[in-house]
Amino acid sequence: MNFDRIKEKLSILADAAKYDVSCSSSGSNRKNKDKGLGDSSGMGICHSYTEDGRCVSLLKILLTNHCIFDCAYCVTRKSNDIKRAAFKVQEVVDLTINFYRRNYIEGLFLSSGIFKDPDYTMERLIMVAKKLRLEENFNGYIHLKSIPGASDELMQEAGLYADRLSVNIEIPTVSGLKLLAPDKKHEDFMKPMLKVKNEITKNREESKIIRSTPKYAPAGQSTQMIVGATGETDRDIMYTATYFYKKYNMKRVYYSGYVPVTSDPRLPAITSAVPMLRENRLYQTDWLLRFYGFDIRELLNDEHKNLDVDVDPKLSWALRNMHLFPIDINKAEKQLLARVPGIGLKSVHKIIAARKHRKLNWDHLKNIGIAMNRARYFIICNSEGWEKKDLTSEKVKNLILKNSSSKFQKSYSPQLSIFDS
Incomplete structure (x- = not known):
């Protein structure tokens, strides 16, 4: 050899x-x-x-x-x-x-x-x-x-x-x-x-x-799509992914940001490599579809063809549906709990188990480990003090973004986390 x-x-x-x-x-x-x-x-x-x-x-x-x-x-x-x-x-x-x-x-x-x-x-x-x-x-x-x-x-x-x-x-x-x-x-x-x-x-x-x-x-089998080489919207990409999950029982769909490795007039300019953040948002959306019970039309549709760059897709959905909130943390069903920004699936299971023994308050929720800087605007519990019923979706979004780099935020969940959003 x-x-x-x-x-x-x-x-x-x-x-x-x-x-x-x-x-x-x-x-x-x-x-x-x-x-x-x-x-x-x-x-x-x-x-x-x-x-x-x-x-x-x-x-x-x-x-x-x-x-x-x-x-x-x-x-x-x-x-x-x-x-x-x-x-x-x-x-x-x-x-x-x-x-x-x-x-x-x-x-x-x-x-x-x-x-x-x-x-x-x-x-x-x-x-x-x-x-x-x-x-x-x-x-x-x-x-x-x-x-x-x-x-x-x-x-x-x-x-x-x-x-x-x-x-x-x-x-x-x-x-x-x-x-x-x-x-x-x-x-x-x-x-x-x-x-x-x-x-x-x-x-x-x-x-x-x-x-x-x-x-x-x-x-099983998987597939991969290049993101950003052509003009597809996030809706186009995720509707295609959803089709493959349903039609071909895909184990995973992967999203690969376009990397300009060749020169061709049909491709975007050499400086237009797809930002990692767009990839991240697509994976977050994929996660919500596969594990959180969301329908693709709730997240991406004719009115919302691209994912929000500022916030993760679950928070973006919640801000567009403020009429569904706040929910009572001590009464809400599992599927609705999982839709609260800042509460991941592990936390949902902990909440359901804990509330069998007592009504939960803010201190209990903090000990469970939910991202309070986000969840607090969408829930009520056996406490008073943090419910903000006069806040609009735009105000809530600004407050969350303002606090995203604070010590309080770092104590719980990263802004871009897939697993605890």
């Missing part, structure tokens, strides 16, 4: 993979068997974070950065003058095993540019996973990027060896995809997604009858 050449390939293809943010390992429960290598259950797997906050490490690389397509937003587009490289299948297998033995990684995230055609590329991705599982007895986490346009047969096989599969939809709308990636077809993204969804459903039903049924993509 030419180690200098392998190192050069690794440098090129790891750098090219950094723009893909959809590398989360939560959800897999593959066990170590026959004294093999690795175990994806109960362990974190590039430095990324799972839903429960675990920091995980993956070998995150492309099989190759050669590509037959010329997508305007992509660093590996065929017209881009960059260094090209390609791993052999066995080289990726050897890298994964050697890095794992040195405790550098806990799994593999493998994507690729498309060379020759989608099936040819997908076959090689599968060969890597298959060799790791069958020849190296590797039971760690494997995430394969599904290649748009790959056949159903290959997608079926991929899920037998990968813990998670994902197809990046890339651009949120069909019109945006036609503008920036005219060589690609929208249906080529949808077909493998549908196949994976159907196979997961089929596998779950079969495993109820036959316990020895081989697992199929046990960590």
Whole structure:
């Protein structure tokens, strides 16, 4: 093995993979068997974070950065003058095993540019996973990027060896995809997604009858959208995400801010990289939809096409619906409690448990740990003193923003927190 050449390939293809943010390992429960290598259950797997906050490490690389397509937003587009490289299948297998033995990684995230055609590329991705599982007895986490346009047969096989599969939809709308990636077809993204969804459903039903049924993509499938490369509103982006969650049972949708890595007249100016705050607001909205019971139309609609930059989406919704507040903290149902700004799901459960024994006052709520600088304007409890019934939504917003950097704010919850908003 030419180690200098392998190192050069690794440098090129790891750098090219950094723009893909959809590398989360939560959800897999593959066990170590026959004294093999690795175990994806109960362990974190590039430095990324799972839903429960675990920091995980993956070998995150492309099989190759050669590509037959010329997508305007992509660093590996065929017209881009960059260094090209390609791993052999066995080289990726050897890298994964050697890095794992040195405790550098806990799994593999493998994507690729498309060379020759989608099936040819997908076959090689599968060969890597298959060799790791069958020849190296590797039971760690494997995430394969599904290649748009790959056949159903290959997608079926991929899920037998990968813990998670994902197809990046890339651009949120069909019109945006036609503008920036005219060589690609929208249906080529949808077909493998549908196949994976159907196979997961089929596998779950079969495993109820036959316990020895081989697992199929046990960590589900995910997708990623580029934010800001075209003129989509936040509403467009989140309506597309909602569609994928409902139609294809996505485990996660990731939002990647446009990074100007190529020059093209169809793209925004080179200085217009998407602010991290917009990404953050989209993830907060995603969280509210998946865990807090919000309907997308409550957060984004014809009147509100973009998320508020100043405040998080739950607070923004509450300020637009002041007629629903204040609610009585000692009587309100769980779903309504979860809609109060400053009260996260953990706090909701603590409130419900505590009020079974006594009526709660402000001191109790502070001890529970809710973000009082926000919640105080939307609730009443078994106390007097902080209810402000004469405040308008604009006044409340200004008061919260004014106090956002104070010591009182820091004692409870960050303004941009996803988990306690």
